[in-house]
Amino acid sequence: MQRYSRTAIFLHWAIAALLAFQIAVGWALEDLGARGFSLFQLHKSIGISILALTLARIVLRYWKPRPASVEGGWQGALAKAVHGGLYIFMLGAPLTGWALVSTAKVKVPTLIFGAIPLPHLPLPMSVNDPAHGAHAILAWIGIALFALHVAGALRHHFLMGDGLLWRMMPVRSPVLLAALPALVAAGFLLGRVILPAPAPKAVAAATVPAAIEEEAPANVAEAADNAANAAAPASADNAAAAEEVAGPPPSWTVRPGGNIGFSVDNGGEAINGGFSKWTAKIAMDPDHPESADIRVEIDLASASVGDSYKDGMLAGDEFFGVAAHPKAVFTAKGAEKAGTNGYRASGTLNLKGVSKPQSIRFTLSGTGKARKVSGSATIARASFGVGNGESSAGLAPNVAVSFDFNAVTE
Structure with missing residues (x-):
C-alpha cells in the first residue's frame, strides 16, 4: 500500500x-x-x-x-x-x-x-x-x-x-x-x-469595598448640606460638640452577599468587573462618625471582568502586579457626615506598593444593629501605576467603584 x-x-x-x-x-x-x-x-x-x-x-x-x-x-x-x-x-x-x-x-x-x-x-x-x-x-x-x-x-x-x-x-x-x-x-x-487545580471556594465573608477615591471638590448636594449645617443654630452645634461618645464604637460584621464592582471607560465602551475576595474590620458609631476605624484588605488576584484572558492581564504587572503586591489595603480613622444618612471617610489606600490619601462616600440605611451600606468612589489609576502599558492606552484615567453590603453588630 x-x-x-x-x-x-x-x-x-x-x-x-x-x-x-x-x-x-x-x-x-x-x-x-x-x-x-x-x-x-x-x-x-x-x-x-x-x-x-x-x-x-x-x-x-x-x-x-x-x-x-x-x-x-x-x-x-x-x-x-x-x-x-x-x-x-x-x-x-x-x-x-x-x-x-x-x-x-x-x-x-x-x-x-x-x-x-x-x-x-x-x-x-x-x-x-x-x-x-x-x-x-x-x-x-x-x-x-x-x-x-x-x-x-x-x-x-x-x-x-x-x-x-x-x-x-x-x-x-x-x-x-x-x-x-x-x-x-x-x-x-x-x-x-497541566490545568491548574480548582480554586477553593471563597468563603462568603466580608467583602467590603475598597471604593476609595481621590479628594475631589464637593458636589452640589454636599454643598447644600454644608450650607444647611452652617445655618443651624449655634446652640445645636455646641450641644452636639458637647455630647460625649459613651464607650468604644461598636464593631460591625459584614454579611455574605455583598458586592464591590469597578468600571472604566475604554474608547467609549465600559469595562465592568469586580473583586470576589476581600475582608474588612469596621468599628463605627453612626451617631458619632468621628469614631470610625476602618481597615479593608482586597485580594487583587480575585479581580475579574468576566473574561479569563483579560483577568490574566489584570493580575500582570501592567495592572495590579499581583505577584509582588497581592493585596490592596485601605485604612481610615474617623468619618464625617455628608448629608442625610451620608458619610465620607478619608484615609489611605496602599495599592501596588504606592500609598496615597483617598476617600470613600457611603450611605447607611436601616436602624439598630443591622444596616445596609452602599457607596461609590473614584480611583485615579495612574497614581498607583495601574494600567501602565501599551494595552491600556484607551483606558480612562479614573476608575469608578461602587459597593453595597449588609452589616450587623452585637
Missing part, C-alpha cells in the same frame, strides 16, 4: 497531538480566570503553530499528492468530506482565535512561546462577538470530525483489514502503530494534567 511522504506523516501526527492538547485545555480555559493566563498564552501559541503546520501540509499536498482513495461510493465521499472539514477546522479555529485576541477591548500583546510577537489583525471591534461564536462552534465541530476521522481509520484497518493505517507510518512497524496514536492520547492527557 502506497504511503504518504515522511514529511506528510510527521505533519499529520504533530497536528493531531497538538489538536488533542488544545481540545483538553480549551474545555477549561473559560473557568480558570486569572489562574489560566499563562495557559491561555500557551493555547494561543499552539493554535498559531497548528495554523502554520496546516498551511505547510496544504502546500505539501500540491507538491507531493496524497495516495489514491481506497474506497468509493458514499463512504468515500464521506471520508473526503471529513478530511475537508478537518482542514476548515484546522485553519478556522486558529484564525477566529486570532480575531478574538485582535478585537478584544483590552489589547493583550501575544508572544508566540514567549518569544515571537504576533501582530493584531486589522479588524473592527464589531468582529469580536461573531469571532467568539465561530471559535466555539468550530471547536465542537472539530471534535466531532476528529472522532469520525479516528473511527473511519480504525474501521478500515481492523474491521475491513485493508491496513489503511500503514499509509500514515514511516515504516511498517507494530511499535509505531501503537506509539503514534499513543502520542495523540498523550497530548490530550498532558492538556488535562
Whole structure:
C-alpha cells in the first residue's frame, strides 16, 4: 500500500497531538480566570503553530499528492468530506482565535512561546462577538470530525483489514502503530494534567469595598448640606460638640452577599468587573462618625471582568502586579457626615506598593444593629501605576467603584 511522504506523516501526527492538547485545555480555559493566563498564552501559541503546520501540509499536498482513495461510493465521499472539514477546522479555529485576541477591548500583546510577537489583525471591534461564536462552534465541530476521522481509520484497518493505517507510518512497524496514536492520547492527557487545580471556594465573608477615591471638590448636594449645617443654630452645634461618645464604637460584621464592582471607560465602551475576595474590620458609631476605624484588605488576584484572558492581564504587572503586591489595603480613622444618612471617610489606600490619601462616600440605611451600606468612589489609576502599558492606552484615567453590603453588630 502506497504511503504518504515522511514529511506528510510527521505533519499529520504533530497536528493531531497538538489538536488533542488544545481540545483538553480549551474545555477549561473559560473557568480558570486569572489562574489560566499563562495557559491561555500557551493555547494561543499552539493554535498559531497548528495554523502554520496546516498551511505547510496544504502546500505539501500540491507538491507531493496524497495516495489514491481506497474506497468509493458514499463512504468515500464521506471520508473526503471529513478530511475537508478537518482542514476548515484546522485553519478556522486558529484564525477566529486570532480575531478574538485582535478585537478584544483590552489589547493583550501575544508572544508566540514567549518569544515571537504576533501582530493584531486589522479588524473592527464589531468582529469580536461573531469571532467568539465561530471559535466555539468550530471547536465542537472539530471534535466531532476528529472522532469520525479516528473511527473511519480504525474501521478500515481492523474491521475491513485493508491496513489503511500503514499509509500514515514511516515504516511498517507494530511499535509505531501503537506509539503514534499513543502520542495523540498523550497530548490530550498532558492538556488535562497541566490545568491548574480548582480554586477553593471563597468563603462568603466580608467583602467590603475598597471604593476609595481621590479628594475631589464637593458636589452640589454636599454643598447644600454644608450650607444647611452652617445655618443651624449655634446652640445645636455646641450641644452636639458637647455630647460625649459613651464607650468604644461598636464593631460591625459584614454579611455574605455583598458586592464591590469597578468600571472604566475604554474608547467609549465600559469595562465592568469586580473583586470576589476581600475582608474588612469596621468599628463605627453612626451617631458619632468621628469614631470610625476602618481597615479593608482586597485580594487583587480575585479581580475579574468576566473574561479569563483579560483577568490574566489584570493580575500582570501592567495592572495590579499581583505577584509582588497581592493585596490592596485601605485604612481610615474617623468619618464625617455628608448629608442625610451620608458619610465620607478619608484615609489611605496602599495599592501596588504606592500609598496615597483617598476617600470613600457611603450611605447607611436601616436602624439598630443591622444596616445596609452602599457607596461609590473614584480611583485615579495612574497614581498607583495601574494600567501602565501599551494595552491600556484607551483606558480612562479614573476608575469608578461602587459597593453595597449588609452589616450587623452585637
